[in-house]
Amino acid sequence: MAARWTALPGLAAVSLLAAGCVNPNTGTSNADGGPSPSASAATSPGTSGGAKRIGFFGFAKANSFSAATFAGVEEYAKANGATAEFLDSNFDAQAQVRQLQDAVTAKRFEVFVVQANDGAAVVPAIGSAVQAGITVVVQFTPVGTRYDTADPQVDGTITLIDVPTLNGEGLGELAIQACASKKLDPCEVGYLEGLKALPLDNARTQAAVAKLKAAPGVEVKAQLEGGYTQESGRKAMQDVLQKNPGIDVIIGASQAILGAEAVAKGKDIMYVANGASRQTVQAVREGRWFGAYYLPVKTLGAKAAELGLRKARGEQMPATNLATDVRPGTSMGTKDALAQVSGEYDE
Incomplete structure (x- = not known):
């Protein structure tokens, strides 16, 4: 986000964010009746480069939306020879920037999945990560100052966002x-x-x-x-x-x-x-x-992990990805459109 503040950035940035606490029962199966996110990925990542580490820079651990997203990231990682860690900025934009900078310096992860609290504030750190050879997936909220496009606003990143x-x-x-x-x-x-x-x-x-x-x-x-x-x-x-x-x-x-x-x-x-x-x-x-x-939150976490791992392992992946394309036909969620889904997190 383009705003320069730290008090409420993550909570307000995303209307799909749940205000409640972490739901420990996000589950490992797909609540919408299909296969689990890890099983539903079109192609498993290759094995080149050995085990990979994913750093998930989420809005906050105490937020059920972020918790469900990470559940998808972690499940996909475990099923595909990788690890995942939640770095909790607790809705603090500047804390998230510091976490990103520290992770780049320490070379802790080969893949970043980033839910930006402040899309403009993280741009320099995201650029540094790309230059350091880290695969960066921009997840859900744009990184940059434009809110009308899903295209990457930092060269070298992959997006999986919901265009505001x-x-x-x-x-x-x-x-x-x-x-x-x-x-x-x-x-x-x-x-x-x-x-x-x-x-x-x-x-x-x-x-x-x-x-x-x-x-x-x-x-x-x-x-x-x-x-x-x-x-x-x-x-x-x-x-x-x-x-x-x-x-x-x-x-x-x-x-x-x-x-x-x-x-x-x-x-x-x-x-x-x-x-x-x-x-x-x-x-x-x-x-x-x-x-x-409607968006399938946990499934989107798994998709972000898939995009990041496959690119980190040498595959060519599309740079621009729309969150609404992951489960077509459900985003405009009338009663009929949501007949076969049940949601993937609790408020």
Whole structure:
């Protein structure tokens, strides 16, 4: 991310991040009914170069989203003759930069998988890693200052990210579908964005709101900070209902939506969540929420490990990889789209 702060970077950067603690039961099998991430990889890495070590620079160990991602990284590594270690920056951008720098100097790992707390702050350290011959996989959030592309912004890296502007457009499209499902015209929509101070959140919000405003019969009646906790979602929803008691659709991070739903109990409101937890999927499948922007978090961790190990072992790997391509057809997660999945982490 391009922001220069350390207090909240990781939590706010990603709307799919779960606010809860580590879920020790992320499991070793694929919760969505398919083979485990290690078994589902298209091709196992070669054996050239011997055992490899993966350094996973995650948002925080105490974050269930990061924990599930690492579970996928670690499972794939173990199944393919490698090791993996979680380096915990605990949402501190500058701590993550220091960890990266120290790991480059110490030559501790042949592969880095990086969930950047601050995509701009880590650029120099990522560049140093590439120059040192370390394979770097940029995972989930961009490294750099652009939020509208999956292409690497540091030469020599591999990306496996969810493009923030495409995420925003997807959320907007789900809300439009929600309006159409009840033939509402006009349809009043409220958008609970993450944190207004963050460039990544702003890019996502602008894309979502532009999509909504271009849709006939859709009116954006509320746009305010919803954050990434149930408490922040509750507060935001109270403000929305005070000014717009007839709101039809609410969009927000899954944690914020859980809070909003509690405040609006009994009202005929459709919810669109940005999240992929088991609780989110259950809410959509039960019909409580209209839809969710879904990504298979643990499977994406395994895919990042696969990309890194195979490149480190001499294979040619694509530099640009979209997270939404790993399990096609599920990111726009309506009830039908999520019929065969159950989520890969708990809030």
